[in-house]
Amino acid sequence: MNSQNNNTHLRATSGAAGIFNGLRERIVNGDYNFNERLPSERDLALKFAVARGTVRAALEQLEQAGLVVRKFGSGTFVSYNTNPTQEDIAEETSPLELIETRLAIEPHIVKLVVSNANNREIRKLKESLEKAMLSRRNPNDFSKADEEFHLTLAHCSQNPLLIWIYQRINDIRSHTQWSHRKNNILTSNKIDLYNKQHEALLDAIKRRDAEGASNIMTAHLIQAKKDLLGPG
Amino acid sequence: MNSQNNNTHLRATSGAAGIFNGLRERIVNGDYNFNERLPSERDLALKFAVARGTVRAALEQLEQAGLVVRKFGSGTFVSYNTNPTQEDIAEETSPLELIETRLAIEPHIVKLVVSNANNREIRKLKESLEKAMLSRRNPNDFSKADEEFHLTLAHCSQNPLLIWIYQRINDIRSHTQWSHRKNNILTSNKIDLYNKQHEALLDAIKRRDAEGASNIMTAHLIQAKKDLLGPG
DNA sequence: TTTACATATACCAATTATAGTCCAAATGAT
DNA sequence: ATCATTTGGACTATAATTGGTATATGTAAA
Numbered sequence: 001m002n003s004q005n006n007n008t009h010l011r012a013t014s015g016a017a018g019i020f021n022g023l024r025e026r027i028v029n030g031d032y033n034f035n036e037r038l039p040s041e042r043d044l045a046l047k048f049a050v051a052r053g054t055v056r057a058a059l060e061q062l063e064q065a066g067l068v069v070r071k072f073g074s075g076t077f078v079s080y081n082t083n084p085t086q087e088d089i090a091e092e093t094s095p096l097e098l099i100e101t102r103l104a105i106e107p108h109i110v111k112l113v114v115s116n117a118n119n120r121e122i123r124k125l126k127e128s129l130e131k132a133m134l135s136r137r138n139p140n141d142f143s144k145a146d147e148e149f150h151l152t153l154a155h156c157s158q159n160p161l162l163i164w165i166y167q168r169i170n171d172i173r174s175h176t177q178w179s180h181r182k183n184n185i186l187t188s189n190k191i192d193l194y195n196k197q198h199e200a201l202l203d204a205i206k207r208r209d210a211e212g213a214s215n216i217m218t219a220h221l222i223q224a225k226k227d228l229l230g231p232g
Numbered sequence: 233m234n235s236q237n238n239n240t241h242l243r244a245t246s247g248a249a250g251i252f253n254g255l256r257e258r259i260v261n262g263d264y265n266f267n268e269r270l271p272s273e274r275d276l277a278l279k280f281a282v283a284r285g286t287v288r289a290a291l292e293q294l295e296q297a298g299l300v301v302r303k304f305g306s307g308t309f310v311s312y313n314t315n316p317t318q319e320d321i322a323e324e325t326s327p328l329e330l331i332e333t334r335l336a337i338e339p340h341i342v343k344l345v346v347s348n349a350n351n352r353e354i355r356k357l358k359e360s361l362e363k364a365m366l367s368r369r370n371p372n373d374f375s376k377a378d379e380e381f382h383l384t385l386a387h388c389s390q391n392p393l394l395i396w397i398y399q400r401i402n403d404i405r406s407h408t409q410w411s412h413r414k415n416n417i418l419t420s421n422k423i424d425l426y427n428k429q430h431e432a433l434l435d436a437i438k439r440r441d442a443e444g445a446s447n448i449m450t451a452h453l454i455q456a457k458k459d460l461l462g463p464g
Numbered sequence: 465t466t467t468a469c470a471t472a473t474a475c476c477a478a479t480t481a482t483a484g485t486c487c488a489a490a491t492g493a494t
Numbered sequence: 495a496t497c498a499t500t501t502g503g504a505c506t507a508t509a510a511t512t513g514g515t516a517t518a519t520g521t522a523a524a
Contacts, residue, residue: 015469015470016469016470050470050471051470051471051472052471052472052473053469053470053471053472054469054470054471057469057470071478071479072477072478072479073477073478073479073480074478074479074480075479
């Protein structure tokens with residue numbers, strides 16, 4: 001068929017389309033990672049043994065396809081993300097979706113807590129709760145104490161995978177865009193309500209009432225969900 | 233020797249981005265520990281054979297990423313606490329703890345599926361289920377098809393965070409120590425039973441019966457838990 | 465031929481790296 | 495307490511690198 005070129009071993013098709021395909025494959029394969037800089041146009045021209053104009057034609061197609069971004073004076077960067085990192089997840093997760101996720105796992109966590117937690121850990125829960133009570137005037141402090149309380153709960157489950165998952169959720173919680181909304185939602189009254197719910201939860205755990213504790217957690221999160229949607 | 237290329241092996245990309253990546257890797261790998269002081273900017277410039285300004289540019293990025301803290305007149309210090317990696321978690325998570333975690337989130341996922349999934353996705357679920365039915369003779373194939381089915385369920389929830397979490401769970405599922413036990417557990421009879429449960433689940437989803445679907449998933453996972461403990 | 469594409473070259477403008485200098489905070493030895 | 499040294503912070507002028515543009519030429523297919 002076509003044996004005009006003997007340097008085509010680098011690419012299946014010839015010309016700019018060949019460079020395009022070659023680079024695209026490397027990008028989607030992850031040979032070039034997200035945000036990584038490609039070699040300069042001049043280098044690529046050497047590597048592929050073509051003229052720089054040809055490389056540029058291919059890069060223009062890649063740019064149009066949204067796989068790369070070219071920056072004047074700087075370089076050509078991969079803008080294609082093969083597997084999203086936690087950062088990406090944090091950015092595309094809405095507060096509602098976050099609550100929904102917590103609603104999935106936290107009620108089950110407290111069930112495990114009731115069956116697995118020992119006294120030492122329950123004491124840590126109590127300490128964490130008291131800390132949250134002290135910061136009823138400061139939304140930021142309360143928010144931190146609240147995160148800590150729920151994370152301590154995860155630890156009490158004794159399940160390393162659940163703990164790890166909850167750490168990731170907490171990362172996203174503190175990352176998310178809506179931090180600025182906190183001050184609107186977390187009025188003193190709300191903080192008091194949340195603290196009361198936490199107290200009731202701890203009580204149920206002490207009584208070893210798995211179903212009760214789980215229900216309180218569900219109610220707690222549904223309340224948080226309502227508060228989130230309400231003023232929005 | 234050729235001092236131009238002698239230092240290139242230290243970093244994959246050139247310039248400040250290269251220094252950044254090189255240092256980041258050393259930090260997350262634990263080559264530099266928490267609170268440890270990095271070499272001075274001038275030393276780093278020598279080591280990497282670049283100008284001090286380049287090192288500073290990289291350090292600024294590291295600081296922005298929260299990996300280091302720079303103290304005027306004192307030095308640059310690692311502020312990154314090595315979190316356990318996913319590998320570590322996979323190694324210390326037992327099959328029982330894995331099931332327990334799935335028991336936490338999957339019943340809730342199916343509830344979300346009932347309220348969020350569209351017909352196109354339900355069709356994908358059906359395809360995935362049929363694939364699992366075809367592989368009733370081969371435990372390995374079934375296991376893969378099963379993972380895919382449950383992951384498709386997560387996708388149907390339309391919640392990026394839940395999807396991401398379930399991907400991590402699936403990573404661990406395929407990593408875990410117990411893979412070799414599969415052949416003992418996954419007899420043809422068990423596979424048929426699981427497939428029937430999947431079928432019933434899909435049915436409930438089609439009927440938009442959230443509670444029913446969730447209960448089926450719970451029963452399904454409790455069955456899997458029993459099977460896991462039984463012959464062990 | 466015409467047409468489309470690749471090559472080769474030169475230059476432009478934005479960005480980044482280099483190699484200095486000086487400053488001020490922290491540190492350690494005396 | 496003092497002082498010399500080391501450290502990160504700030505700034506500059508210069509050089510090198512990079513993508514952007516333009517032009518002339520060559521080549522192969524329509």
